[in-house]
Structure formats: structure tokens, C-alpha cells
Amino acid sequence: xxxxxTDQLKRVALYARVSTLDKGQDPETQLRPLREYAQRRGFAxxxxxxxxxxxxxEERTQYKRIMAAVKKxxxxxxxxxxxxxxxxxxxxxxxxxxxxxxxxxxxxSYQENIGTTTPASELIFHIMASLAQFVxxxxxxxxxxxxxxxxx
Numbered sequence: 001x002x003x004x005x006t007d008q009l010k011r012v013a014l015y016a017r018v019s020t021l022d023k024g025q026d027p028e029t030q031l032r033p034l035r036e037y038a039q040r041r042g043f044a045x046x047x048x049x050x051x052x053x054x055x056x057x058e059e060r061t062q063y064k065r066i067m068a069a070v071k072k073x074x075x076x077x078x079x080x081x082x083x084x085x086x087x088x089x090x091x092x093x094x095x096x097x098x099x100x101x102x103x104x105x106x107x108x109s110y111q112e113n114i115g116t117t118t119p120a121s122e123l124i125f126h127i128m129a130s131l132a133q134f135v136x137x138x139x140x141x142x143x144x145x146x147x148x149x150x151x152x
Contacts, residue, residue, distance in 0.1 A: 009044035010076040010106075013066055017051045017085045027052075030081035037110055038079060046075065056088045067096070070105050077106040077115075083128070090130050097122075 014034045018025035027050045038045050047069070049062035058064075063086075069075050078100065080086045086107075087093040100107050108115035114124055 009042060011046045011074065012038055012043040012077040012079050013046060013069060013075050014038065014048045015050075015062070015066055015078055015080045015086055016048070017053065017060070017063075019054055020052070030085065034079050034081060034110055043077065043079070054088075058087075058092055067099070070100060070103060073103055073105075075105055077108055079108045079110060081109075082111040083109040090126070094126065 014031060016027040016030040016034070018027050018030075031048060031050070035045065049066045051060040051062040053060045066075075066078060070078065078086075083093060086109075087096060097107055106115055112128060114121050114128070
């Protein structure tokens with residue numbers, strides 16, 4: 001894992017994603033608190049990445065750009081409003097986090113106040129990501145389930 005100088009500010013990228021702009025979704029709602037958080041922590045924001053797309057696809061322009069910056073080790077951390085803004089599926093999120101970990105890049109989710117900076121926080125992060133994915137599937141699962149499965 002690359003070592004980071006303590007004299008140097010942590011280089012952080014902010015990532016925001018909205019599914020649509022026509023339903024009142026504004027990326028600034030996510031970015032404002034991320035900027036404030038970065039400032040309070042003494043992070044140097046090197047770039048803001050904003051996608052207007054579904055989180056179920058990894059074919060997002062800014063998502064690809066941030067992943068390229070991670071690969072080139074241009075960042076020390078990625079800061080997101082909520083982990084489901086970065087990736088909707090647990091597998092996609094897990095794959096990205098493995099790449100981040102291999103390259104020494106931290107992932108911080110503002111809303112949950114968790115990241116991947118310790119083994120315990122990483123475990124909690126994966127559990128919460130799995131729950132979020134399930135909640136995304138729940139309406140379909142519940143629609144197919146009988147209303148009283150225990151009654152025969």
C-alpha cells in the first residue's frame with residue numbers, strides 16, 4: 001500500500017450522482033455537505049465528479065473518470081454522499097472497494113459516516129451496502145409474496 005506523507009493534504013475527489021434532474025434532484029444537495037466535510041477534515045478537493053445516470057450501470061462517464069484517477073493514484077480518498085450514489089449493486093461496490101484498497105485509496109460515505117479506513121468500518125460498510133441492495137429488490141420480492149405465507 002502506498003504511504004501517504006503526513007505533511008501533505010489528503011487528495012480527495014467528491015462524487016455525486018442523480019438519476020434525473022426533472023424530479024427536483026440537484027447534485028448540489030450532495031456536493032455542498034461534501035465540500036464542508038472535506039474542509040473540516042483538512043482534505044484538498046482535487047475534483048468533483050457528477051453523473052446524471054442510473055447507479056445500476058457502471059457505464060457512467062464521471063464514474064469511469066474517477067476510477068481512472070484512482071488507478072493512476074491521483075487520489076487518496078473518494079468521498080460520496082451515500083454509498084448507493086456511487087454504486088447500487090453490492091458486487092459493483094465491492095469490486096470498486098477492492099480496487100481502492102489495493103491502491104491505498106480510502107472510500108468515505110458521508111451520510112453513513114463510515115468508510116474503509118479500518119477493518120471494522122469496512123465490515124459495517126459491506127453489511128449496510130448489502131441491506132441497501134436488498135431494499136432495492138424488496139418491492140419486487142414483496143409483490144410476488146403471498147400476503148399471509150404462514151396460512152395454508
